[in-house]
Amino acid sequence: MTLEFLNPNTYTFAGGIPVRQGKDLVIPDSIVLSQTMLIKWQIRQLVKGATIDQIPPATLSAVLEIPGMGVLDRSDAQILASQQGKDVVQLWTIDPSLPYKITFSDVSDLVTNSVLEFYSSSLSMAQVTNPSSGSIDLSAVTAAIASASAAEIAASTKKITKIVEAVYPAAVWSNNPASHIALNPDATNMAIVLTNTSNKSVYWDLYVDINTKTSAPQYDNVMPPGGSVRIDGEESSAGVLLYMIGGSGTASVAISVER
Numbered sequence: 001m002t003l004e005f006l007n008p009n010t011y012t013f014a015g016g017i018p019v020r021q022g023k024d025l026v027i028p029d030s031i032v033l034s035q036t037m038l039i040k041w042q043i044r045q046l047v048k049g050a051t052i053d054q055i056p057p058a059t060l061s062a063v064l065e066i067p068g069m070g071v072l073d074r075s076d077a078q079i080l081a082s083q084q085g086k087d088v089v090q091l092w093t094i095d096p097s098l099p100y101k102i103t104f105s106d107v108s109d110l111v112t113n114s115v116l117e118f119y120s121s122s123l124s125m126a127q128v129t130n131p132s133s134g135s136i137d138l139s140a141v142t143a144a145i146a147s148a149s150a151a152e153i154a155a156s157t158k159k160i161t162k163i164v165e166a167v168y169p170a171a172v173w174s175n176n177p178a179s180h181i182a183l184n185p186d187a188t189n190m191a192i193v194l195t196n197t198s199n200k201s202v203y204w205d206l207y208v209d210i211n212t213k214t215s216a217p218q219y220d221n222v223m224p225p226g227g228s229v230r231i232d233g234e235e236s237s238a239g240v241l242l243y244m245i246g247g248s249g250t251a252s253v254a255i256s257v258e259r
Contacts (some may be wrong), residue, residue, distance in 0.1 A: 011119040019114045034120035036090045045113035055081035062100040077226030092166035093228045169250040170202045170242040183240040190258040195228040198251035205241040
């Protein structure tokens with residue numbers, strides 16, 4: 001994520017929709033979406049005695065379906081309540097060129113009047129750069145890739161082969177790249193879509209050739225909870241590593257490969 005994501009002039013108000021109490025909200029096509037958006041759930045009125053801190057997150061869902069076949073892709077984001085003086089915005093990414101059905105649900109009964117606001121942007125999550133060395137030490141990643149044997153990496157069982165979708169459990173970085181390969185290089189790839197379906201941040205690295213280790217990391221990007229990134233063109237044929245830094249446990253990442 002670059003500083004441009006923190007520049008308010010980057011975003012344009014795309015529209016606001018009133019949220020009816022006890023009803024799921026289907027986002028109309030009149031809202032002009034972009035790949036990267038800021039979402040704000042602005043609370044205007046609560047039931048008597050309720051406070052903003054008591055409001056649990058609501059759910060923003062984007063579902064892509066093949067008619068008569070089933071759901072092809074789904075992205076869910078937890079949207080926190082925002083109130084003047086306690087404003088909260090969430091970064092959200094989907095492919096606006098696809099016919100997603102977008103729904104806002106799980107609104108607390110404590111909320112009697114609210115508006116869901118969308119702010120569009122020309123930025124793409126794929127445009128972000130390496131996190132600063134002051135915030136995270138990535139030397140272990142580079143060193144481990146340089147020292148790991150080609151046999152270790154080639155032995156990975158996590159390569160996506162002849163399937164469109166899979167779920168990858170991203171684990172905390174272990175200094176062994178073979179433990180974190182989500183996709184091996186594949187020249188037949190047309191595009192790769194990564195979606196963080198967990199509540200933990202996931203780092204993704206893209207390499208020109210992860211098997212031979214002939215190049216340094218091309219990206220070292222953060223995908224926040226609910227975040228998504230699409231890798232197109234020649235870059236989609238490179239290998240992909242998914243991992244966490246710090247904390248414990250695993251995070252879930254949905255992978256969709258177009259071949």
